[in-house]
Amino acid sequence: MTSVMWFRRDLRLADNPALLEAVAAADDDDVVPLFVLDPRLWKPAGEPRRRYLQASLQALSERIGGLQLRRGDPVHEVVAVARAANADSVHAAADFGPYGARRDAAVERALSQHGIDLVLTGSPYAVAPGRVRKSSGDPYQVFTAFARAWRELPRPAPVDGPGRVRWQLPLRSHEPYAVDDSPVSLPEAGELAALERWRAFLAARAADYDSARDRPDLDATSRMSAHLKWGEIHPRTMLAELIHRRDRGAHVYTTELAWRDFYADVLWHRPDSARDYLKPAHAQMPHDPPGEQFTAWQEGRTGYPIVDAGMRQLRDEGWMHNRVRMIVASFLVKDLHIEWQHGARHFLHLLVDGDLASNQHGWQWVAGCGTDAAPYFRVFNPVTQGRKFDPEGAYVRRYVPELREVAGAAVHQPWLLEGGAPPDYPGPIVDHLEERREALRRYDMIKASGEEFPSGTNPGRTTAPNAQQQQQRYRR
Numbered sequence: 001m002t003s004v005m006w007f008r009r010d011l012r013l014a015d016n017p018a019l020l021e022a023v024a025a026a027d028d029d030d031v032v033p034l035f036v037l038d039p040r041l042w043k044p045a046g047e048p049r050r051r052y053l054q055a056s057l058q059a060l061s062e063r064i065g066g067l068q069l070r071r072g073d074p075v076h077e078v079v080a081v082a083r084a085a086n087a088d089s090v091h092a093a094a095d096f097g098p099y100g101a102r103r104d105a106a107v108e109r110a111l112s113q114h115g116i117d118l119v120l121t122g123s124p125y126a127v128a129p130g131r132v133r134k135s136s137g138d139p140y141q142v143f144t145a146f147a148r149a150w151r152e153l154p155r156p157a158p159v160d161g162p163g164r165v166r167w168q169l170p171l172r173s174h175e176p177y178a179v180d181d182s183p184v185s186l187p188e189a190g191e192l193a194a195l196e197r198w199r200a201f202l203a204a205r206a207a208d209y210d211s212a213r214d215r216p217d218l219d220a221t222s223r224m225s226a227h228l229k230w231g232e233i234h235p236r237t238m239l240a241e242l243i244h245r246r247d248r249g250a251h252v253y254t255t256e257l258a259w260r261d262f263y264a265d266v267l268w269h270r271p272d273s274a275r276d277y278l279k280p281a282h283a284q285m286p287h288d289p290p291g292e293q294f295t296a297w298q299e300g301r302t303g304y305p306i307v308d309a310g311m312r313q314l315r316d317e318g319w320m321h322n323r324v325r326m327i328v329a330s331f332l333v334k335d336l337h338i339e340w341q342h343g344a345r346h347f348l349h350l351l352v353d354g355d356l357a358s359n360q361h362g363w364q365w366v367a368g369c370g371t372d373a374a375p376y377f378r379v380f381n382p383v384t385q386g387r388k389f390d391p392e393g394a395y396v397r398r399y400v401p402e403l404r405e406v407a408g409a410a411v412h413q414p415w416l417l418e419g420g421a422p423p424d425y426p427g428p429i430v431d432h433l434e435e436r437r438e439a440l441r442r443y444d445m446i447k448a449s450g451e452e453f454p455s456g457t458n459p460g461r462t463t464a465p466n467a468q469q470q471q472q473r474y475r476r
Contacts, residue, residue: 057191
């Protein structure tokens with residue numbers, strides 16, 4: 001009764017329902033721990049995310065005494081491992097992403113030809129996409145209403161790890177893909193590191209999260225995004241500890257986890273929105289092609305210190321503070337008039353926590369073509385944003401060494417210094433007030449309809465499963 005546990009975005013042992021199913025199916029026989037390095041997912045990732053993934057896989061391998069690592073198309077590799085192990089079933093958490101759903105359907109068909117079941121249990125989300133719906137059965141289009149319904153849904157409690165497991169030693173593992181050396185400073189990877197970071201956040205910073213989370217100059221966020229990306233911890237585990245707290249910080253952090261589920265839900269209903277506009281009318285807006293200004297934005301040489309600090313943090317750490325992500329995204333789309341897809345692609349390449357749903361829809365929110373109810377005329381002023389959220393300039397000085405001798409809030413407008421900005425720091429590449437007027441002028445040209453997405457539609461799917469069908473397919 002050998003089974004295969006196909007790890008994907010659940011690189012942990014605790015609170016892993018798919019793993020419990022794999023152990024139960026083996027019935028005291030062997031469980032093969034498998035991870036497939038899929039070229040379709042590996043190639044678009046930048047070196048920071050590749051390095052972090054390999055470190056996380058190494059941490060998991062050390063905990064269980066070995067990991068069956070394969071490289072190639074999962075349709076071939078999963079079937080090959082299952083057949084070689086004489087397995088009756090392959091177990092995994094459901095993947096609701098556009099590519100992941102197609103891949104799993106193909107793997108299921110291939111396994112069935114050999115009499116092997118693919119059993120999908122749970123998901124990477126607190127509430128799986130498709131479960132939060134209006135009374136009419138339609139999906140929510142606005143986050144506030146979604147979050148209200150999301151909070152009211154019952155959620156199962158976290159489950160313990162499987163205890164003793166007879167892990168089958170690797171049958172024939174592949175060598176990992178080569179990863180280039182990189183100066184990027186990455187956090188410690190693995191389930192134990194995730195739990196340690198989470199407990200440290202709860203003990204020291206959670207209570208003040210609501211008031212301090214927008215301050216990039218402070219160490220006030222949880223930095224759990226990479227751990228969540230790879231499932232080194234499940235959001236259900238986090239919510240189970242947050243629910244017992246009465247401070248405002250816990251409530252706001254819970255809302256952030258709801259945003260993660262909301263964007264996954266939007267992408268599930270509209271898989272085309274991973275690349276295209278959620279509000280199609282915005283595709284008609286005139287945009288400028290990426291050129292020298294786009295390169296300056298990528299390299300943190302725009303002359304706007306808070307923007308440059310964020311882009312250099314991304315380059316140096318594979319991560320960027322969330323408030324600064326919004327500022328730099330607004331600058332690209334509304335000051336440089338470059339389409340959001342270019343920025344989203346750059347982020348996904350460099351971010352350790354790069355998540356398709358959260359990244360793409362976060363960019364569309366800022367660009368005004370996403371789920372926000374009053375979107376496009378919000379244009380972040382990089383100077384006022386810097387003064388408000390980095391009031392003494394500590395964040396800017398940390399990542400922009402050319403400005404480290406500039407004291408206080410003056411760092412946000414170095415061109416106003418007596419004698420001008422330091423000679424090795426560039427002047428502003430655009431005039432923000434002029435570009436704001438230009439952005440609004442272009443918005444007026446398209447006269448956006450305000451529609452967000454048709455209720456209940458799911459372009460790209462031949463059939464959109466209703467809640468009952470989905471509940472039958474994916475065990476929770």
